[in-house]
Amino acid sequence: MPLKYLLPEDQIPRYWYNIIPDLPSPPAPVLHPATFQPVKPEDLAPLFPMPIIEQEMSAQREVPIPEEVRAALARWRPSPLFRAHALEQKIGTRSRIYYKYEGVSPSGSHKPNTAVAQAFYNAQAGVRRLATETGAGQWGSSLAFAGQLFGLAVTVYMVKVSYEQKPYRRSMMRTWGAEVFASPTDLTNAGRGILAKDARSAGSLGIAISEAVEDAVSHEDTKYSLGSVLNHVCLHQTVVGLEAQAQMRLAGEYPDIVIGCHGGGSNFAGIAFPFARDKMNGQQVRLVAAEPTSCPTLTRGVYTYDFGDTAKMTPLMKMYTLGHDFMPPGIHAGGLRYHGASPLVSQLVASGLAEAVAYPQTACFEAALLFSRAEGILPAPESSHAIQAAIVEARRADAEGRERVILFNLSGHGHFDLGAYDQYLAGQLQDFDYPREAVEASMAGLPKVG
Amino acid sequence: MPLKYLLPEDQIPRYWYNIIPDLPSPPAPVLHPATFQPVKPEDLAPLFPMPIIEQEMSAQREVPIPEEVRAALARWRPSPLFRAHALEQKIGTRSRIYYKYEGVSPSGSHKPNTAVAQAFYNAQAGVRRLATETGAGQWGSSLAFAGQLFGLAVTVYMVKVSYEQKPYRRSMMRTWGAEVFASPTDLTNAGRGILAKDARSAGSLGIAISEAVEDAVSHEDTKYSLGSVLNHVCLHQTVVGLEAQAQMRLAGEYPDIVIGCHGGGSNFAGIAFPFARDKMNGQQVRLVAAEPTSCPTLTRGVYTYDFGDTAKMTPLMKMYTLGHDFMPPGIHAGGLRYHGASPLVSQLVASGLAEAVAYPQTACFEAALLFSRAEGILPAPESSHAIQAAIVEARRADAEGRERVILFNLSGHGHFDLGAYDQYLAGQLQDFDYPREAVEASMAGLPKVG
Numbered sequence: 001m002p003l004k005y006l007l008p009e010d011q012i013p014r015y016w017y018n019i020i021p022d023l024p025s026p027p028a029p030v031l032h033p034a035t036f037q038p039v040k041p042e043d044l045a046p047l048f049p050m051p052i053i054e055q056e057m058s059a060q061r062e063v064p065i066p067e068e069v070r071a072a073l074a075r076w077r078p079s080p081l082f083r084a085h086a087l088e089q090k091i092g093t094r095s096r097i098y099y100k101y102e103g104v105s106p107s108g109s110h111k112p113n114t115a116v117a118q119a120f121y122n123a124q125a126g127v128r129r130l131a132t133e134t135g136a137g138q139w140g141s142s143l144a145f146a147g148q149l150f151g152l153a154v155t156v157y158m159v160k161v162s163y164e165q166k167p168y169r170r171s172m173m174r175t176w177g178a179e180v181f182a183s184p185t186d187l188t189n190a191g192r193g194i195l196a197k198d199a200r201s202a203g204s205l206g207i208a209i210s211e212a213v214e215d216a217v218s219h220e221d222t223k224y225s226l227g228s229v230l231n232h233v234c235l236h237q238t239v240v241g242l243e244a245q246a247q248m249r250l251a252g253e254y255p256d257i258v259i260g261c262h263g264g265g266s267n268f269a270g271i272a273f274p275f276a277r278d279k280m281n282g283q284q285v286r287l288v289a290a291e292p293t294s295c296p297t298l299t300r301g302v303y304t305y306d307f308g309d310t311a312k313m314t315p316l317m318k319m320y321t322l323g324h325d326f327m328p329p330g331i332h333a334g335g336l337r338y339h340g341a342s343p344l345v346s347q348l349v350a351s352g353l354a355e356a357v358a359y360p361q362t363a364c365f366e367a368a369l370l371f372s373r374a375e376g377i378l379p380a381p382e383s384s385h386a387i388q389a390a391i392v393e394a395r396r397a398d399a400e401g402r403e404r405v406i407l408f409n410l411s412g413h414g415h416f417d418l419g420a421y422d423q424y425l426a427g428q429l430q431d432f433d434y435p436r437e438a439v440e441a442s443m444a445g446l447p448k449v450g
Numbered sequence: 451m452p453l454k455y456l457l458p459e460d461q462i463p464r465y466w467y468n469i470i471p472d473l474p475s476p477p478a479p480v481l482h483p484a485t486f487q488p489v490k491p492e493d494l495a496p497l498f499p500m501p502i503i504e505q506e507m508s509a510q511r512e513v514p515i516p517e518e519v520r521a522a523l524a525r526w527r528p529s530p531l532f533r534a535h536a537l538e539q540k541i542g543t544r545s546r547i548y549y550k551y552e553g554v555s556p557s558g559s560h561k562p563n564t565a566v567a568q569a570f571y572n573a574q575a576g577v578r579r580l581a582t583e584t585g586a587g588q589w590g591s592s593l594a595f596a597g598q599l600f601g602l603a604v605t606v607y608m609v610k611v612s613y614e615q616k617p618y619r620r621s622m623m624r625t626w627g628a629e630v631f632a633s634p635t636d637l638t639n640a641g642r643g644i645l646a647k648d649a650r651s652a653g654s655l656g657i658a659i660s661e662a663v664e665d666a667v668s669h670e671d672t673k674y675s676l677g678s679v680l681n682h683v684c685l686h687q688t689v690v691g692l693e694a695q696a697q698m699r700l701a702g703e704y705p706d707i708v709i710g711c712h713g714g715g716s717n718f719a720g721i722a723f724p725f726a727r728d729k730m731n732g733q734q735v736r737l738v739a740a741e742p743t744s745c746p747t748l749t750r751g752v753y754t755y756d757f758g759d760t761a762k763m764t765p766l767m768k769m770y771t772l773g774h775d776f777m778p779p780g781i782h783a784g785g786l787r788y789h790g791a792s793p794l795v796s797q798l799v800a801s802g803l804a805e806a807v808a809y810p811q812t813a814c815f816e817a818a819l820l821f822s823r824a825e826g827i828l829p830a831p832e833s834s835h836a837i838q839a840a841i842v843e844a845r846r847a848d849a850e851g852r853e854r855v856i857l858f859n860l861s862g863h864g865h866f867d868l869g870a871y872d873q874y875l876a877g878q879l880q881d882f883d884y885p886r887e888a889v890e891a892s893m894a895g896l897p898k899v900g
Contacts, residue, residue, distance in 0.1 A: 002460075003459065003521075003525060006456055006458065006459075010452075071453075074454065075825070086599075104554065106827065106828075108865070145826055148824075149536075167872065168865075168869070171868040171869070171871050172871075174871075175822055175823075175868075175871050175875070369625060372626065373598045373625075373627060376525050376526075376555075376556035376595055377556065378622065378625060415558070415618075418617070418625075419618070419621070422617065422621045
């Protein structure tokens, strides 16, 4: 029984799967933050080059992947799909567990899948520089690498507390030639405004987004780049699920359950959307998004219009949200700490095509440890939520006397998260209950639309 | 033109290549540290299980790899071989550069290739626990992982200064269930002796070896495990070169030059020995070992009998050595800071079958940065010596108007070495001249044999 299912380089997908035309109803329009009217392509032109804007609104089911992007992806794609024999033995399940592994990419997660596409389209449009924000640095390092490949300068506004606490991701960005600033900076009005109020501000993703957006709109040669949430980002990630489908065919299986962890939504979309197409065509398959109980956007949020950022500068999107003022507790899965969700993923969940589960972080670390000792890969804290969901599903099937085929996406490695493992092993990690009061306070600030 | 050459799982080599029977002359005997007489297998029995001792002295050219070991290797093997198109473009060479990438393993280097084999044979022999030493933690984490796979407890004596400065490797070992002590400890006579003299000793690899050996010989259920230098370790690493030969055939090429970085010798042996077999059969190929100028064992050392450790507890081996008292400067390529060398690699160099070059660390970091920006893989400081050698060879060929096929082994990733990249980028890294005085002083302490 093989452990790995590999595809040759010429089987990198030739198109991205766009779920929009297959959805039961058209997506709710994105609204302008000032007028609450649907945004037009030209409203987005200061931020993104036209091919990206077209992809954001495309009705084309299969969007061809440019050969230059496929060549860039070929550095690490097709990524491997593993049968988790050793994990199955360790938990004594009758189910068969498979995982797609995105940690083989340059920055160690699924993020470069969209970073190289975005860098390509921007370079083609004559853009010289990309501005973006990053929390712990996973997205910033992915875009830094992609910028290198296509000759674009990259400026990263990194949340100050991470800039200081996670120097290694910062180093990785600089190794790949990016300019990295601790946000808030004194380089933008947004940053200066924050610093005037609090010179020692530790920053936040919301502030960093504001700085990056301001940088992009105030420089002719510069555009903005985002690593999750938006439709085109989810589109670019579908290479993950398309490859996984081919690899499951190699294994002679079709999954009963497909699992991805969920923060902004691009990782879950990547593995799940191609299977959602099958499901909409009548295939039996459950699609499960796994999120932290401390930031339970899909399981506890409301499906309504909200801003993508704290500063209310982004367009309004219809999505599951905990309210744009919600500040999640400081769990180690930094990539899952987002108040909102991809509108497309939200629509899948709202329509019952996908389901969501939430787990506390210590259970996820326990699952990660079990997985790592069996499979030899140290997972990112974000990815550990998908492992936990897979183990829960396998045990449930065992209890029911059933045998399931479970597929999950291992979105990245945890080589930069060993401090968190240390804390877990020392018994120092705490769980956070559902932060009901904070969510209710934040919900009160939801915009009144329509 | 493909970027990657992949082999399916069933093409993991079925045997290890043992170079001993093909060498122009038999290896010099290993001598007992007390009597200076050739050691017998039973002398080694307190340290190693019999199958390992047999492999250490085997005259069998092709040693079958047990299926259990192949199944363990299948977690990451066959490792990919890449054509470095982007690097070639960046340096503007006419030569074609290929690299084998061992960073895809659980611990991120070639070390698990031998760790899983050693753990398997020990488990089969009824051993319950393995004791070993580690410097920066690369070897310790590899053995921790291998111990998990085969149900062996693993105790690691980690040089105290690394234990304190490199907490992430320590965490990785604990994540994989190993017991890790900062050496010197008060658990062994060797450790207590050191602490009695200097309670604040920062430790050294020599001391940690002494502690691990003492632990093994003083516990019935425990054996010792070493990650480089010895014949059986080099043997286990030949899967690297055997796979690379198959992958170069896929690429339709045969290398003019094969390069590996060199510390204790197991990485160089892994990539080079199978090509050395071809060379001894008449094939034109240059085999180049790349080491740091600050620890120039092969380029400046003498080929003579010496101890493997500072404390003179190990058998004497005929090898290139800078003297067992030599303490190399604190370069970031910790895995290349060893006073000696594999006796088999030494014999290849002494006989002219392989050659050695030495480079200062800043040139290697510059090469690593160039490589990383082109290829998207962040190399370990050790591996950067092989990159530097490959670039030097490509530029030399260009200057001579020739076109070469260059293959090097990228032995590991640098995810735990970003502090070193930070220092390089900040211009804070220094080079060390050849430490002539320290070497001459150390050479004076070489044992007088025969």
